[in-house]
Structure formats: C-alpha cells, structure tokens
Amino acid sequence: MLRPSPFLQNKALVCVKRxxxxxxxxxxxxxxxxxxIKNVKMSMNPFCEIAVEEGIRxxxxxxxxxxxxxxxxxxxxxxxxxxSLAMGADRAILLTTDMRTDQELQPLAVAKLLQxxxxxxxxxxxxxxxxxxxxDSNQVGQILAGLLNWPQSTFTSSIxxxxxxxxxxxxxxxxxxxxxxxLPAVITADLRLNDPRYATLPNLMKAKKxxxxxxxxxxxxxxLAPKMKILSVEDPPVRAAGVKVADVDELVDKLKxxxxxx
Amino acid sequence: MQHLGRRLSGLQKAASSSSSSRxxxxxxxxxxxxxxxxxxxxxxxxxAAKVLGNDISFLATSKEAAEKAAAYGGKTYLAEGARTxxxxxxxxxxxxxxxxxxxxLAASGDVGxxxxxxVGALLDVQPVSDILEILGDKKFKRPMYAGNxxxxxxxxxxxxxxxxxxxxxxxxxxxxxxxxxxxVSVPSCKSEFVSESTKTDDKPQLGSANVVVAGxxxxxxxxxxxxxxxxxxxxxxxxxxxxxxxxxxxYVPNDMQVGQTGKVVAPDCYVAVGISGAIQHxxxxxDSKTIVAxxxxxxxxxxxxxxxxxxxxxxxxxPEMTKKI
Numbered sequence: 105m106l107r108p109s110p111f112l113q114n115k116a117l118v119c120v121k122r123x124x125x126x127x128x129x130x131x132x133x134x135x136x137x138x139x140x141i142k143n144v145k146m147s148m149n150p151f152c153e154i155a156v157e158e159g160i161r162x163x164x165x166x167x168x169x170x171x172x173x174x175x176x177x178x179x180x181x182x183x184x185x186x187x188s189l190a191m192g193a194d195r196a197i198l199l200t201t202d203m204r205t206d207q208e209l210q211p212l213a214v215a216k217l218l219q220x221x222x223x224x225x226x227x228x229x230x231x232x233x234x235x236x237x238x239x240d241s242n243q244v245g246q247i248l249a250g251l252l253n254w255p256q257s258t259f260t261s262s263i264x265x266x267x268x269x270x271x272x273x274x275x276x277x278x279x280x281x282x283x284x285x286x287l288p289a290v291i292t293a294d295l296r297l298n299d300p301r302y303a304t305l306p307n308l309m310k311a312k313k314x315x316x317x318x319x320x321x322x323x324x325x326x327x328l329a330p331k332m333k334i335l336s337v338e339d340p341p342v343r344a345a346g347v348k349v350a351d352v353d354e355l356v357d358k359l360k361x362x363x364x365x366x
Numbered sequence: 367m368q369h370l371g372r373r374l375s376g377l378q379k380a381a382s383s384s385s386s387s388r389x390x391x392x393x394x395x396x397x398x399x400x401x402x403x404x405x406x407x408x409x410x411x412x413x414a415a416k417v418l419g420n421d422i423s424f425l426a427t428s429k430e431a432a433e434k435a436a437a438y439g440g441k442t443y444l445a446e447g448a449r450t451x452x453x454x455x456x457x458x459x460x461x462x463x464x465x466x467x468x469x470x471l472a473a474s475g476d477v478g479x480x481x482x483x484x485v486g487a488l489l490d491v492q493p494v495s496d497i498l499e500i501l502g503d504k505k506f507k508r509p510m511y512a513g514n515x516x517x518x519x520x521x522x523x524x525x526x527x528x529x530x531x532x533x534x535x536x537x538x539x540x541x542x543x544x545x546x547x548x549x550v551s552v553p554s555c556k557s558e559f560v561s562e563s564t565k566t567d568d569k570p571q572l573g574s575a576n577v578v579v580a581g582x583x584x585x586x587x588x589x590x591x592x593x594x595x596x597x598x599x600x601x602x603x604x605x606x607x608x609x610x611x612x613x614x615x616x617y618v619p620n621d622m623q624v625g626q627t628g629k630v631v632a633p634d635c636y637v638a639v640g641i642s643g644a645i646q647h648x649x650x651x652x653d654s655k656t657i658v659a660x661x662x663x664x665x666x667x668x669x670x671x672x673x674x675x676x677x678x679x680x681x682x683x684x685p686e687m688t689k690k691i
Contacts (some may be wrong), residue, residue, distance in 0.1 A: 356687060
C-alpha cells in the first residue's frame with residue numbers, strides 16, 4: 105500500500121543529459137579525437153526521460169513535493185531541462201561547462217558535481233537514467249550513491265513506496281530482482297520502468313516561466329579533469345554484406361551446413 | 367599481449383615501494399553467479415585477467431561459486447550473502463586496500479555494472495566500462511555510442527576497475543585447482559535483497575541466448591509474435607527479441623527490445639524478421655556471429671549487414687522455416 109506521509113516534505117533530484125539523438129548515425133572525426141557533435145541533432149537521453157517521467161508520476165501520486173531537474177553540460181543543455189520542466193518538473197539547475205560530456209567530463213566528476221547539488225538541495229531521492237547512450241558508461245548513479253553512502257537500485261523497472269522504504273524491482277541477467285532500500289536513495293531507470301509522456305505545447309510555454317538556475321560547473325571546486333584518457337576514437341570494424349538466398353530451403357541449408365548454427 | 371602485461375607490471379613494480387607481496391595481482395569478482403556456481407561470463411573474465419598476466423584472486427558471494435572459482439587456482443575470498451551493491455562495494459574496496467590489487471575485473475553483467483562504479487566512488491577511481499580488448503596494463507578498447515565508435519582509453523588511476531564484455535574474450539578452463547578460500551565479513555547496509563525471480567517461462571534469456579529471433583513492426587500484432595514468431599523461437603531454442611518499432615507499437619513489452627536503448631546482444635545466430643534495420647536496432651545486434659534477415663523489402667538496410675538475406679513475406683517464410691528446421 106502506498107503511504108505518502110513520509111514523503112510529504114520530500115524533494116527529488118532527477119539528472120538529465122543532452123546527447124546525440126538515438127536515431128542519428130554517428131560519425132567518427134577524421135583525426136580520431138571523438139565523434140562529430142557539431143550540427144548533429146541532440147535530444148534528451150532516453151533513459152533520463154524515463155527517470156523524469158517516474159519523478160513526475162511519484163509527484164502525481166503525492167509521494168514527492170518537488171522535482172528538480174539537473175543537467176551538466178553546454179548552455180544548450182537548457183533544452184533538455186526545459187523539456188523536463190514541460191513534462192512536469194518544478195525547477196531546474198544547469199551546471200555549465202565547455203567540456204565534452206560524452207568523453208571529457210567523466211562519470212566520477214559528474215557524480216562529484218551531483219554530490220555538491222545533493223548537499224545543497226538535500227533531496228531524499230535521486231533519479232537517473234541507467235546509462236547515457238553516448239558514453240555508455242552506466243556509472244553515474246552508482247558512483248553518486250557510493251559517494252553519498254546511500255543505497256542504490258540500478259536498472260530499475262518498478263518502484264513502490266512504503267512507510268520506511270522503497271521496494272524496487274530491478275532488471276538483472278536472470279530475470280527480475282526485488283530489493284528494499286531505505287531513503288535517501290539513488291535509483292537508476294531501465295527502459296521498462298515507464299513510457300515517458302510527450303511535452304505538450306501549452307506545457308512547453310509554461311515551462312519557459314519555471315525557474316532555471318545556471319551555475320558554472322567549475323565553481324564547485326571539483327576536479328573535473330578526465331582520469332581516463334581517451335587516446336583515440338575509431339570506427340568499429342565494418343561488417344560486409346553477405347548473400348541473398350532464393351528461398352527458405354536454401355536458407356535452412358546454409359544455416360545447417362555453412363554457418364552451422366542450427 | 368601477456369608478455370606486454372608482465373613487462374609493464376614489472377616496470378611498475380620497480381617504481382613502486384609497496385610492501386604487499388600481492389601488489390600486482392588481479393581480483394576477479396565472480397559475484398552474481400549466486401546459487402548456481404560460476405556463471406559462464408566469469409570464465410570469459412578470467413581469460414581477460416590472464417591477458418594482464420598477474421596473479422589472479424577471486425571474490426565470490428556464495429560457497430558454491432567460491433569452490434568453483436578456487437578450481438582456477440587463485441586465492442578466493444568469500445563474502446557470503448553480499449547481494450547488494452552497498453554491501454559488496456565496501457568489501458571490494460577493503461580487499462583492495464589490504465592487498466593492493468592493481469586490477470579489479472568483473473563481467474559487464476548486472477552485478478559488475480551495479481557494483482564496480484560504487485567501488486570507484488570508495489577508491490576515488492574512474493572505472494572503465496565494458497572493455498573489448500586489453501592493449502596494456504592500463505590501456506583498453508571500449509565501445510561508445512552503442513558500439514558505433516570504439517575508444518582506446520588509458521587509466522591514470524593507480525587501480526584499474528573494469529567491467530569486461532564476456533563475448534570479447536574466450537572462456538578459460540579451470541587449471542591448477544585447490545586455491546584457498548578465505549571468509550571476509552560483509553558490512554551491514556541500507557538496502558536489502560528480497561528475492562530474485564527468473565523469468566517464469568524458462569525460455570532462453572535474451573542477453574545470454576545462443577540464438578535470438580527478433581520481430582519488427584511488420585509482425586503487425588502481438589498475436590503474430592505469439593503465433594508466427596514463437597514457434598520458430600521454440601524450434602531454434604531461441605530467445606525472442608523485438609525492434610523499438612514493435613515495442614512502441616505495443617506488440618511486445620520493452621524488456622524484449624534489442625538496440626541502443628534496449629539490450630545489446632551478440633548471439634551465434636540472430637534472425638531479424640520484418641525488421642528494416644534502423645541504426646538504433648543495428649547497434650544492439652551487429653556483433654552477432656551470423657545474421658539472418660527476412661524482409662519483403664529488398665532495399666531494407668538490414669540486408670547490408672545480414673550474412674543471409676531472404677526477400678520474402680514473413681507470414682509465409684517463417685512458418686515454412688519453422689517446419690523445415
């Protein structure tokens with residue numbers, strides 16, 4: 105049974121990242137310094153959208169009083185914060201930096217910055233996506249939980265609130281794992297947690313009036329230098345096209361006798 | 367490569383004044399193998415640890431897994447019952463501080479990805495996710511952008527915390543045997559493992575199946591996933607996957623999604639049925655050994671990476687294929 109009372113004074117942080125849109129075919133720069141990010145369609149990381157949606161749903165159920173969206177990145181990361189606000193977050197904080205957030209500003213530094221925001225805002229819950237689809241690290245939520253010494257639920261596919269704790273279901277290799285965690289806690293969202301809503305035009309207009317605070321990431325006194333040096337970024341090996349078969353018989357024959365997979 | 371690893375660590379040994387005799391060893395975290403003993407993924411991680419060329423120790427969370435790990439000859443630490451990251455991470459951090467492990471490796475499965483970053487917070491180390499190749503003691507290749515870019519990275523921390531992509535390394539056979547098992551205590555923590563349910567249908571898991579049969583929007587309905595695709599999955603003992611389009615259309619739940627925002631799989635055989643082959647989807651399956659595409663559009667991008675392509679109506683081809691396999 106849901107018991108909203110312990111959450112009544114509760115605020116949550118939801119961390120969102122601006123990344124290259126999932127439908128874009130990325131191009132590696134000729135000098136191997138990284139992936140081309142100029143003039144490429146960017147959008148909110150899909151797993152972050154799910155985290156925002158979950159925060160809003162918890163608010164709608166009366167489990168949270170305030171949802172604060174936080175992003176770290178270029179000025180343009182305001183876009184994903186405005187989207188979070190249009191979806192239903194109350195206010196937003198942008199930690200600005202010129203560093204590339206796909207390879208230069210790395211999870212340990214990101215988590216240390218978020219730790220500072222947590223110390224300032226004292227939320228009872230931090231929601232993150234399980235990973236960003238650019239660096240694919242899958243680390244920020246876990247490192248943040250470790251820095252704060254808070255319990256964590258990663259790859260979360262369901263969240264339920266009770267008086268003293270949250271019960272979550274996690275997507276693990278073998279199936280679904282259920283765990284209980286006391287608050288405050290860090291939760292990272294898996295794809296299955298929910299279907300994010302679209303931000304409607306009126307809500308996008310309203311979102312423009314919601315507060316968005318900007319602070320320079322460098323002002324937090326956190327060492328932001330990458331501890332994992334990126335020496336080069338290259339294209340993966342190209343996979344050659346195979347053959348077209350005439351019919352099912354030929355396909356079954358090839359699979360049995362040539363590829364030997366059945 | 368092994369030679370290179372030894373040489374590099376030898377150089378570091380000369381430069382270091384550490385007092386521990388196990389300074390240059392690797393700790394392999396086998397946790398997550400839980401009840402059943404050592405998961406296949408761990409055998410692949412052991413191969414990766416061997417490339418580094420140093421002594422290998424193990425950390426297990428169940429007696430069964432500890433005994434199986436010890437059969438690989440290394441010292442095995444048993445943290446029985448450490449089933450959540452906030453219990454296991456301090457155990458690993460303390461072992462590192464006590465024994466000076468230079469590498470701590472785990473499979474990039476649920477436990478490794480859950481736990482190692484948290485160890486990174488405790489040791490102030492930036493972890494490396496999902497390594498594909500070991501180029502030196504601290505130099506690795508890892509994928510970004512769902513495998514559409516491969517980064518060569520170098521760790522500047524003293525300790526390397528890394529998860530290893532199992533399919534990138536061969537499985538290691540047990541040898542040596544009879545490593546000692548030492549119990550280590552597990553701290554109390556703020557989260558509690560309640561239960562784990564393996565999927566009720568006892569079909570192969572999407573992430574670990576040898577064969578995956580995946581359907582796209584062309585399947586047109588969830589009934590067709592059950593009636594047309596499922597029989598082929600059963601015949602091939604395959605796990606069923608789906609494209610994002612099929613998930614968005616509501617035909618199947620999103621835990622079946624293969625792609626950049628779903629699961630990344632690399633089975634021996636991947637059969638894409640009625641899937642056009644958007645970049646998003648290819649990112650999740652292009653490392654499969656053999657790729658088969660069945661699609662009625664001869665220009666579908668999926669044919670550009672398929673080993674065997676069949677241009678046909680799936681509603682005729684799939685039942686026929688099911689019958690003939």
